[in-house]
Amino acid sequence: MSFIEWNEQLVTGIDDFDHDHRQLVGLLNKAYDDFILGTPNENVADILNEMIHYAGHHFAAEENWMLQNGYPGLAEHRREHENFCTSVLELQDGYNLGKEHISLEVLQFLKTWIRKHLLESDADYSLFNKTVVLKNTVCGATRP
Ligand SMILES: [Fe+2]
Ligand SMILES: [Fe+2]
Numbered sequence: 001m002s003f004i005e006w007n008e009q010l011v012t013g014i015d016d017f018d019h020d021h022r023q024l025v026g027l028l029n030k031a032y033d034d035f036i037l038g039t040p041n042e043n044v045a046d047i048l049n050e051m052i053h054y055a056g057h058h059f060a061a062e063e064n065w066m067l068q069n070g071y072p073g074l075a076e077h078r079r080e081h082e083n084f085c086t087s088v089l090e091l092q093d094g095y096n097l098g099k100e101h102i103s104l105e106v107l108q109f110l111k112t113w114i115r116k117h118l119l120e121s122d123a124d125y126s127l128f129n130k131t132v133v134l135k136n137t138v139c140g141a142t143r144p
């Protein structure tokens with residue numbers, strides 16, 4: 001069983017973002033599996049760093065989409081992304097300086113944040129996309 005199980009509830013219906021989310025979940029699952037198998041800390045940290053780097057690009061893409069589509073929850077959503085980045089940078093500082101080891105708590109924090117963010121905040125723009133954005137398009141073009 002995976003650390004984060006992928007299921008239909010996590011699907012936004014926006015292909016690029018679903019692809020990103022699968023990548024993020026996949027990387028976290030890999031970090032967890034390696035951690036459990038006793039892989040050296042630096043290697044787990046490398047996977048987490050890759051995941052965090054990927055998350056940064058993904059957040060920017062989501063925020064751009066929100067801006068382009070007039071999503072009313074952009075400011076709040078952006079704050080959530082920023083809070084995540086702040087927490088992660090603190091964690092990274094900790095393990096890069098050797099103060100902390102990667103722990104189950106770190107992995108659990110990432111899991112909880114990602115699941116909650118996908119199921120609540122990202123699900124919210126997914127609903128906006130289905131109920132507002134897609135209604136304003138005809139044959140793939142946006143209505144004026
Ligand atoms: Fe997302
Ligand atoms: Fe998001």
